[in-house]
Amino acid sequence: MAATLHDVARLAGVSIKTVSNVINDYPHIRPTTKERVEAAIAELGYTPNLTARSLRSGRTGSIALAVPDLALAYFAELAASVIAAAEASGLVVTIEQTGSGGRQRELDLLTSPRRKMSDGLIFSPLEMSQDDVAHLNVDYPLVLLGERIFEGPTDHLTMRNVEAARAATEYLIDSGRRRIAIVGAHEGELIGSAALRLQGYREALEAHGIPFDGRLIGPSIEWHRANGARSMREIIERGVAFDAVFALNDTLAFGAMRALQEAGLRVPDDVAVMGFDDIDEAQYSIPSLTTVDPGRAWIARTAVSTVIERIEGLDAPPRLLLADFEIVQRESAPAVAR
Amino acid sequence: MAATLHDVARLAGVSIKTVSNVINDYPHIRPTTKERVEAAIAELGYTPNLTARSLRSGRTGSIALAVPDLALAYFAELAASVIAAAEASGLVVTIEQTGSGGRQRELDLLTSPRRKMSDGLIFSPLEMSQDDVAHLNVDYPLVLLGERIFEGPTDHLTMRNVEAARAATEYLIDSGRRRIAIVGAHEGELIGSAALRLQGYREALEAHGIPFDGRLIGPSIEWHRANGARSMREIIERGVAFDAVFALNDTLAFGAMRALQEAGLRVPDDVAVMGFDDIDEAQYSIPSLTTVDPGRAWIARTAVSTVIERIEGLDAPPRLLLADFEIVQRESAPAVAR
């Protein structure tokens, strides 16, 4: 059905290679020939078969992005930025969701034959751990996002979780809060965003001589809104006093605000709320959410440019790239408590 | 670098076709041969080259999904569902964002050589209009989502916008509201979600003998939160009385609730708010949002199965498939006003 180089070549009365040369702007083509070929291309509505081109060139012109779940605003916004950045470099993005498939699903993803369908992978694992570091030894360009694995054999982009969480906590302390609850901790976790942010929290407390109180820690495996609300209710039901909440991400924070309201606690009057991620919604929630912008836009852009460098053959030791963060001040936690 | 059928064949001492047969579960293979081949495959870590397979078979094993912007929750959740449904059928999804590229961007997308990289396209246009219907005559499986074009030459999935908007408006009327503002109308639009939902609104008013008041209509081109807030403020500043708001999507509703709060109006006490889309956030906003579930999950599943049917060669006239809707009652608009 679709026209091929052969069809165009026959119509234009030249060899297929000449047609190919016209398409690829090879310099030495007689203008009249070029014209004839272009006319034939237009007449047949020829477009190159990218699959064949891929086979020949070894490049697919696409990169894969693997995230846990696009329905999570953080990953959706990350994906939007990655797609935009890739497009600027002429690449398309296929998205894989690891969902609730767990560790095995993530490992399978790394070795799936589908990897051959893209030139590289930007991977944000959720379940893999340091023990799986060997699985990252793959023969295609791989850029790792997140905090599950360190010192791997690949380029790694991450945020300054400890420093950012510490800064967020100190912001709450500076605004006059002393009893700061946490929502979203993963119990027993050593690395991973939750553990690192928790560590930043503890460092901030310690630096200000505030004792750590385990009863202020609300655990939660997943980071959906519902989990934030549940975790917050748990803390409230313990009857322990608190005047601020640091939610380990924005989504949890929205759930937590919801639970606070149900309990008759006012934000920020009774309880200040700090999030983490600065998703779009944080600007428009009621109250709007004070949060940490962990440099998501930079991460997306850099992930794409980094994977492209590797695709183009850059041979350098694995790099660890850290995004800058910023506290975005909004209503849920004003700089100074009244 | 990577092993090919040739390498495996050489190691196992058979022809490449035999290896291919083993991989594709061709029945007549001697068990000993099969074993030897499988051992060779394991030893070399062979995985098939999907690009070559695509070239040979004409199938890429991937479908494309084109949406305006993944950062919009509705499309992110749609994409998540589409990817999950596609995966269940062994397909990957590449996502294209048309963003602010406008009509031309959408038309280009339909003819881009990239279309050859996937077996079909699920397309949710935002700018194309009925005049562009001819552009939908493409030679690959195309499933259209949304309300921009009707009676096109392709399968079309859409929601019952008029009926759903009418039901939503009647819900507000039944709960005792009479002055119902609209947020998100597109002025002068004839088809498209905005126009259809506005039409449903007018039908409901008319059916209940409530006069239409143009001063209650808040226009807005884009449907981000900020637009909802701006449009709502505009209506408030007109000084016209109203006791309910029908936002043409949830995101607008959140923006509108924000503006209402700033103006000292309580939801739902002073003003009831109705959204449209039932995005995840609607459950957890404060107050939670009464909204219309337009059947997004069904649309995603059906879009994938429909495009697959066409990929598999189904030859049938273009179909128009309508999703069922449902009013989801939450706090922002209780069934009965006090």
Place this chain on the structure above:
DNA sequence: AAGGCGTCTTACAACGTTGTAGGCTCGGAG
């Protein structure tokens, strides 16, 4: 013992593209 048939395996071509090597034409220099 020969023919036939079913089982297993192979060689070859093809999918549509691009790199390589080489051939033809024409103008200008020797």
Place this chain on the structure above:
DNA sequence: CTCCGAGCCTACAACGTTGTAAGACGCCTT
């Protein structure tokens, strides 16, 4: 007039896979 080289174009092979046609082998039937 011949030779050379630049400019333009072509034939062929290759990327890695699978469909087709056919070959080799062994077993059963007659």
